[in-house]
Amino acid sequence: MDLDITFFLLISSLILSFYFIFTRNSNPSKPLKLPPGPPKLPIIGNVHQIAGALPHHAFRNLSQKYGPIMHMQLGQISAIIVSSPRLAKEVFKTNDLALASRPYSLVADIVLYGSSDVALGAYGDYWRQMKKMITVELLSAKKVRSFAGFREQETDQFVDYIRSSCGKPVILRDKVTEMINNIVCKSSFGGNCKQQDVLIEVVDELGKLVSGFYVADLFPEFGFLSVISGMRSKLMKIHKSLDKIFEEIFEERKIRRQRNGESEDDLLDVLFTIKESGGLQFPITDDNIKAVFVNMFTGGTDTSAMTIEWAMTEMMRNPNVMEKAQKEVREAFKGKNKITESDLHDLVYLKYIIKETLRLHPPLPLLLPRECREDIQIDGYDIPAKTKVIVNAFACAVDPEYWDDAESFKPERFDKSSVDFMGTNFEFVPFGSGRRMCPGINFGLISIESALAQMLFHFNWQLPSKSSPTNIDMTENDGATAVKKVPLVVTPTLYSS
Template sequence: MDAGVTFLLLVSSLILSFYFILNRKPNASKSLNLPPGPPKLPIIGNIHQIAGALPHHAFRELAKKYGPIMHMQLGQISTIVISSPLLAKEVFKTNDLALASRPYTLLADIVLYGSSDVALGPYGDYWRQMKKMITVELLSAKKVRSFSGFREQEIDHFIEFLRSSCEKPIVIREKVTEMINNIVCKSSFGDNCKQQDVLIELVDDLGRLVSGFYVADLFPEFGFLSVISGMKSKLTKIHKSLDKIFDDIFEERKTKRQRNGVSEDDLLDVLFTIKESGGLQFPITDDNIKAVFVNMFTGGTDTSAMTIEWAMTEMMKNPNVMDKAQREVREAFKGKKKITESDLQDLVYLKFVVKETLRLHPPLPLLLPRECREQCQIAGYDIPVKMKVIVNAFACAVDPEYWDDAESFKPERFEKSTTDFMGTNFEFVPFGSGRRMCPGINFGVTSIQFALAQMLYYFNWKLPFELSPKDVDITENDGATAVKKVPLMLTPTLYSSFSH
């Protein structure tokens, strides 16, 4: 958690203490059989126990002492933290419908057009309509395949950049992020994504505000905190800027559609066609479509780029894995000057590398929180309505009861295992599971695998400045996403088969 946020919370607690004492309400939880948890301080609850640490690591350490289901008080937010695959199954399968909603956040209200999106929107008829529309019309396997041209074009540009940078150290994250951003932009808006650089910058700014551990989120009853912390003004500024960019893109596309009819094969045209055809239980507006695109950009850019960087990091740290992955790629594509997405089906070990990367470095180590809409039980404990439930996907993915040598990077572990990240193996849920599972898995994983395959096929990689594998830093940065703290710097050299 950000140190400045922690300081503000502690200072604010002096003001809040007085308010709290004057407005103390009877404790209704006494009659409930709530899970155990660490002792709490007045007002701030358990915030001090995760302050200054990476929340998914802090929660995991607390779970070792207090158990795989904990009741914690994070400011005014009463929260259940789940840290085992067995109990994750109770969240995602047994109680999926009862826990299908999302808690209110200021971010979703302001930036996502009154929480009218799919990622953070509350569960209900409208949400079910939008989730089905996105799953069937926007991100189906067939639709994702239709974007192969965009992916191939952008990855080709990335490979050309690497060719021009041979023998020079480069920061992997910068160009990989640019490549993924371009793929998402073109899939969304075709070749004419106006103000793309500004759009991506705004999405980055937004990403830094979604941890859920900011003062305004932890004390929602005190509206003034969102003002004095600056959160409300930041979110409003981002929203207005995004809205203006979307308006410009939408108006230009509407004019083009009136003149030429449906001419693009991108997500915007699909959504406009659905909107204009009618027949929906809840007719969608331009604002609803904008909320979908904010989800696409926040969920589809940094997470994929982050996974590519982590995969390369782990392969540089484990040269035997790099050698094995490169041998597979070069044998599968032997003699090919250009490879296509259809060639990926021949790669088995590289897919294990991606799986192992997602296991040790899930993009969202704490999955987006759920909110209880019907009282239920987990492990025999009561989960009341409005209770926030967080699944620690990282803790599940390194649970020694399910994984041998759990914290080591070993892609070979998947050779004799059917464990996958599609939501049915609860020890491996980097994309969630159940009704709230991320609908963009195919979109993201295809780009990750295709980019890595070409990076390993065309180039050899070495660490700059005479660093050795043991020098590779795998520290994570603070925030909702587990981004690498020190960006990976590598020197590409052209593989001898392509050097002439």
């Protein structure tokens, strides 16, 4: 986590001190009943209590002392941290509309074309139009199924790579990420994305840049901090790179559409057709379409790849789970040379493994923050308008009141259980819930399930010599996404039935 605290204090402490002295609001006639929270320091508030730690773990540990709803001051940001399923329900259901917006983000303003995307855009009529368009036209179950050819092509190439590496240690992350990136690129732009390597590199750079708590984020009213810290210039550079790549792809596609008069079966063509057909309350521009694709690439690549790596890691740590999963896959497809997506519905235990992986390793353990559009109450506490509300999905997923042996990997817990991650069970919300729930669940899950099924069907897996299941490093990297800090290294051998 890059907090730049020393840098900030050296340059800005005097200015901030004067700000807080002269702009502090007068006491309201009726004092607010804010949630409890840890003691705060002047200027930085509670920043020091999460510095150097993984935020979702730090917040959970604090919640065990101060309660499942906490008020924390993160610089200038007044934040409410929710860490229990009972109160997550109040956020996602009871107060869903009042908490449907997002706080201002410099990243969204610069890189996402004035926050015109769906993930970070402010709630309103335009946002509702875009969310409906993405849910119905772009990422519907039918549309996701239409990309099966792209996914099967990429998983076949991935299997060929693993087959050629049999008997040698393999770092799965690199090839899995490449496979997922290829699927997203082809689904978005068809089979001809000339700038794919550069595009993925820039998106990866963006992910690293916005993966922590930065001074510019914590003190948004001081625009100069984003300048002197270099954040603004880095974001502008990324924006210009992405814009140039998208412009080239868009112009080439427009020429082909005019020349051939035919549509292509990818997301770009769907969006161009919607744009050209008109009839929208808010006509969309090329920049709006670019913002959608930035969401696709930032939300659809690393999250799926890290889930595959965590699932394989947990199976290597729990050989009994690996054995049971391989038995299910191999019995279901005995005599077949290839698994197709239409076969995957039979793999019940594999689905349990994916669920349990998402429970213990949610890709975004602190869900994207919401912002109060009006004064509300949660659990009897006052939450003023403009307050940032963050749900700790990780804390909800390991709450011992809802989960037996909560921090152990037990896929069997989902047998005869109706608990799912589709937004109605608030103890299990890796994709969020309510109006702001991730619309790309089906797109990501099918790639995860297909890749894992192929890996379990075709290969046996071992840890390198001198490694054992008990000493696999399970540390998470710093940042917003819970990526495994030390990549998993495994040795595949070809399975012969």
